Each structure stands twice: as structure tokens, then as C-alpha cells.
Amino acid sequence: MKPISYVNPRTLKEAAAAHGGRPEARYLGGGTNLVDLMKLGVERPDILVDLTRLSLDAIEEQPDGSLRVGATARNSDLAAHRAVGEHYPVLAQALLSGSSGQLRNMATTAGNLLQRTRCGYFQDLSRPCNKRVPGSGCGAIEGVNREHAILGHSSHCVATHPSDLAVALAALDAVVELVGPGGVRSVPLTEFYRLPQDRPDLETVMRPGELVTAVLLPAAPAGCVSRYRKARDRAGYTFALASVAAVVRLERGVVRQVAVAFGGLAHRPWRARRTEAALLGTSPTPEAVERAVEAELADAVPLRHNAYKVELARGLAHEVLTSLTTRPGTT
Amino acid sequence: MEARNGRSAHGPGPAARGARHAVTESRVTLRVNDADHRVELEHSATLLEALREALGLTASQKGCDDGLCGTCTVLLEGRRVNSCLLLAVAQEGREIITVEGLVAADADDGRHPLRRAAEDRDVLRCAYCAPEQHRPATEAPAAGDAPGTSVVTEIDLPADAPVRLTADEVRDRLSGHLCRCGAYPNGAGAGQDVVV
Numbered sequence: 001m002k003p004i005s006y007v008n009p010r011t012l013k014e015a016a017a018a019h020g021g022r023p024e025a026r027y028l029g030g031g032t033n034l035v036d037l038m039k040l041g042v043e044r045p046d047i048l049v050d051l052t053r054l055s056l057d058a059i060e061e062q063p064d065g066s067l068r069v070g071a072t073a074r075n076s077d078l079a080a081h082r083a084v085g086e087h088y089p090v091l092a093q094a095l096l097s098g099s100s101g102q103l104r105n106m107a108t109t110a111g112n113l114l115q116r117t118r119c120g121y122f123q124d125l126s127r128p129c130n131k132r133v134p135g136s137g138c139g140a141i142e143g144v145n146r147e148h149a150i151l152g153h154s155s156h157c158v159a160t161h162p163s164d165l166a167v168a169l170a171a172l173d174a175v176v177e178l179v180g181p182g183g184v185r186s187v188p189l190t191e192f193y194r195l196p197q198d199r200p201d202l203e204t205v206m207r208p209g210e211l212v213t214a215v216l217l218p219a220a221p222a223g224c225v226s227r228y229r230k231a232r233d234r235a236g237y238t239f240a241l242a243s244v245a246a247v248v249r250l251e252r253g254v255v256r257q258v259a260v261a262f263g264g265l266a267h268r269p270w271r272a273r274r275t276e277a278a279l280l281g282t283s284p285t286p287e288a289v290e291r292a293v294e295a296e297l298a299d300a301v302p303l304r305h306n307a308y309k310v311e312l313a314r315g316l317a318h319e320v321l322t323s324l325t326t327r328p329g330t331t
Numbered sequence: 332m333e334a335r336n337g338r339s340a341h342g343p344g345p346a347a348r349g350a351r352h353a354v355t356e357s358r359v360t361l362r363v364n365d366a367d368h369r370v371e372l373e374h375s376a377t378l379l380e381a382l383r384e385a386l387g388l389t390a391s392q393k394g395c396d397d398g399l400c401g402t403c404t405v406l407l408e409g410r411r412v413n414s415c416l417l418l419a420v421a422q423e424g425r426e427i428i429t430v431e432g433l434v435a436a437d438a439d440d441g442r443h444p445l446r447r448a449a450e451d452r453d454v455l456r457c458a459y460c461a462p463e464q465h466r467p468a469t470e471a472p473a474a475g476d477a478p479g480t481s482v483v484t485e486i487d488l489p490a491d492a493p494v495r496l497t498a499d500e501v502r503d504r505l506s507g508h509l510c511r512c513g514a515y516p517n518g519a520g521a522g523q524d525v526v527v
Contacts, residue, residue: 001375003375004374004375006374006418028421031421032416035377035417035418036398036416038375039396048418050421052421076410099507100506100507101504102401102404102412102413103507106412106413106417235506237506237507
């Protein structure tokens with residue numbers, strides 16, 4: 001690792017001043033991804049601004065029933081929080097499906113959202129990568145792309161976003177709170193990430209100098225049920241080949257609310273709006289669920305090695321949605 | 332959470348203020364195994380490197396150096412973490428317990444209960460992962476991870492139910508500890524021997 005400066009400010013203002021919005025500056029949370037990328041030489045910051053002593057780690061239930069999750073709240077604390085277990089089981093399941101106990105004890109909420117792709121070409125300095133070095137090309141498109149995207153990719157980048165947490169947050173209509181030179185603003189998680197298009201190096205809509213301070217979860221309406229299911233190469237502790245998060249509310253067997261998001265398939269968590277539209281207001285049979293899932297995956301464009309992901313995602317979504325829509329709803 | 336922030340209220344204040352000054356090392360105090368150690372550290376040094384090279388505590392191993400294998404696991408403020416992915420300078424004032432400290436704290440006839448269980452079960456082969464392999468089991472709910480912190484438990488139980496350290500639960504907790512010899516079945520068994 002190259003020599004670096006390090007500061008651990010006590011206020012957001014000090015943190016912002018130390019960072020200065022410079023491209024060579026990085027905020028440090030749990031470090032589980034950043035430190036790794038620094039060792040690989042993918043990240044070469046000249047200063048680290050440590051956010052872990054700023055008391056941004058609170059998880060607070062708000063009077064309106066929403067939940068405010070501080071940027072540096074640890075994955076393990078969030079997963080174990082009573083309100084999460086009660087109202088957002090999909091979130092706890094997603095967190096606990098991600099990484100190992102050690103990493104969950106380190107990893108922060110904002111750091112999880114901002115982690116970089118695990119595309120092998122991105123991590124390997126000897127390979128071309130438009131995300132790491134814009135304009136250098138993409139090694140994965142013609143290379144080994146078993147783990148890559150089938151939706152929303154471009155001729156410049158086929159990487160996937162690795163977070164499980166973000167997939168659950170997409171299905172929960174979470175909102176990301178940002179603080180920057182222009183003040184505070186809120187961005188829905190489903191609009192927080194960009195598709196790669198011709199600038200895969202730009203992964204989110206964050207502006208220079210902005211910092212994630214919290215994630216807000218809207219109150220879960222009574223009677224909502226939710227689930228996260230993840231398929232991976234081994235039973236524990238690896239990234240999703242495909243995953244699905246779903247939140248459903250039934251009234252007398254009729255779907256009154258539904259949100260579905262896929263992970264492992266795209267450059268960002270993929271909200272399956274067509275699936276949702278097909279299910280809303282219906283009492284779906286298993287066949288109808290299948291058609292609803294197909295409506296979303298019809299656009300999938302698999303690469304040489306990942307055609308299996310279409311079938312995998314279809315199976316996961318069908319199983320999860322069938323189980324959620326055939327449960328008795330309240331009232 | 333309170334402990335993590337509260338305890339470090341008077342943490343480090345390395346002098347680097349922006350890249351202009353380019354201060355790239357600091358003198359910091361690491362609190363390891365109940366003792367303070369004043370050390371001069373490159374900011375880029377990991378906690379694992381500081382433990383092994385500056386403090387001579389070599390039970391924590393550098394395996395993958397990538398957060399995967401778990402041989403570098405230590406307890407930070409009472410929770411297991413991968414010391415290879417933590418920058419040492421950022422841990423000033425935080426309570427760190429290594430395997431050496433774990434043994435000293437709980438020693439009983441010179442052997443930690445986990446060591447006895449491991450020997451009884453003939454767990455070890457090459458033993459590279461041994462110092463860390465059993466740590467998840469030592470983190471029975473009160474001591475390490477919060478309740479419900481494995482996906483196995485989470486799916487099976489309501490969030491506030493007591494955690495049962497079943498074989499599946501122990502296996503899931505061990506999933507961040509790789510053993511190249513494949514001694515997992517007895518390792519999980521030894522973990523259960525101690526905590527159940």
C-alpha cells in the first residue's frame with residue numbers, strides 16, 4: 001500500500017473539510033472493501049477520513065414508524081435490531097446472507113451500499129476495465145463472465161453490484177440521505193445507483209464531496225410479509241449469483257402491495273416493476289406468478305457464461321413470490 | 332454501539348490535516364490484551380501487521396490477507412473482526428483481544444476450554460487456522476455477536492428468541508474461518524462441546 005494521510009474528525013464539518021471533495025480523498029467506514037482495494041492497488045487514496053468516531057451509527061425508530069439507520073451502523077447491529085426483525089425481515093435476511101460474522105461486525109451501512117463490484121477484471125490491474133480506467137476497455141465482455149450481469153449492462157461494462165443489503169433496501173423503498181456542499185438531500189435507493197452506460201466509473205448519483213449520512217426505511221404497513229433469498233456457489237459466505245427480495249401485502253388473498261428486487265443480475269439492485277404491475281390487484285396462481293416474473297426477465301441478455309442466471313433468477317423469484325402471495329394476509 | 336463510541340472518546344488525533352502535509356505515520360496507543368502499547372505506525376499498516384510485527388503477537392496469522400480465511404480474527408470491542416482489513420491507526424484506544432489474550436483470560440489448568448475440546452476431538456491437522464478456527468464458538472450470544480446474527484438462526488427464530496447453538500448455527504458462524512485441511516466437522520463439534 002502506498003503511504004497515506006489519516007484523520008479521524010469529530011464532526012461532519014471537520015470530515016468534509018478534510019475530504020474537500022478531492023478525487024484522491026476517501027471516507028473510511030469499516031474498511032472491509034476499501035482496505036482490500038488499497039492492497040490490490042485499485043484504490044490509491046492519499047488521505048483517509050475516518051468516519052467511525054462521528055457517532056453516525058445510531059439506529060432510531062421515528063415517531064412516524066420509519067427507521068433511520070445511521071451511515072456507520074454495523075451490518076451486525078442492523079441485522080439484530082428489534083425493529084428490523086419485526087418489520088423488515090427481508091433486510092435482516094439479506095444482511096445475514098452477506099459475508100461472514102467477522103465482516104458483518106466491521107462493515108457499515110453506507111460502506112455496504114458504496115462497495116465496489118467484485119468483477120475479477122476490475123480487481124486485476126493487469127486487465128483492462130472501463131470502471132477502473134475509463135476508456136481502457138472491458139475484459140469481462142469477452143472473458144470469463146459467469147458472475148456478471150444479464151440486465152442493464154452496456155458494451156462498456158457488465159459488472160454487477162455485490163451488495164445484498166442494497167437489494168433488500170430497493171424492495172423496501174428506502175431513501176439515502178446525503179450531505180454535501182449543497183446541503184442535505186434525499187435520494188430513493190432505486191435512483192441512487194446508475195446503470196453503466198458509457199461511464200461505468202460513475203456508480204451512483206452522488207456529487208463530489210457528498211457523504212451518505214443515513215438510510216431511511218419507510219414505515220412497514222401492517223400485514224406486510226417479506227423475504228430475501230440468495231443463490232450462491234456454496235451454502236455460506238459468498239456473493240450472490242442471483243438473489244431476490246420481495247415485500248408483499250395481501251388483503252383477502254388479493255395483492256395490495258408488492259415490491260420485488262433482484263440482486264446479482266445488474267449494475268444496481270434491479271427493481272422488477274413489470275413483475276409488480278402484473279401481480280398488483282390479483283390473487284395470483286403459481287402460473288400467474290411465473291408469467292409475472294417472465295415479464296421482467298424477458299429483457300435479459302445473458303453473456304457467454306451466465307445464461308444460467310436467467311433460469312436461476314426465475315426460479316428464486318417464483319419460489320419467493322409464490323410463498324408470499326399464498327400466505328394468508330391480515331384482514 | 333455505545334461502548335464502541337464512548338470508550339474511544341479520547342482516541343487518536345494524528346496530525347495529518349489534508350494531503351498537503353503528507354504525514355503518513357503516527358505514534359498511537361493500541362490497547363491489546365488489557366495492556367497499552369505505544370507504537371509508531373505507518374497509516375497503511377493493518378492491525379494484523381501491527382500485532383505481529385510491532386507487538387510480537389504472532390498467534391493471529393496472515394493467511395489470505397483479504398478478509399476471507401479468518402486466521403487473523405481478533406476481538407475488537409468484544410466482537411470478532413478480521414484484523415487484516417483494519418488499519419491499525421484507526422483502532423487507537425479500542426479494546427483488542429488476540430488469541431494470546433483469550434487464553435490468558437480464561438486459562439484453566441493451562442488450557443482454554445476450546446483447546447481442550449479441540450484436542451479431545453482431534454480437530455487439528457496442520458493447525459494453521461487453529462488459533463481462530465474456534466473463536467466463533469467462544470462468542471456465545473452474550474460475548475460476541477448479538478443474538479440472531481446468523482442467517483440460520485434468523486430464519487428459524489424470532490429476533491428476540493434465545494440463540495440455540497445448533498450444529499447448523501455453529502457451522503454458519505464458522506463460515507468465515509477456512510480450514511484447508513477440511514477439519515470442519517470436528518471443529519464444529521468442538522465448538523458445540525464448549526458452548527452448549
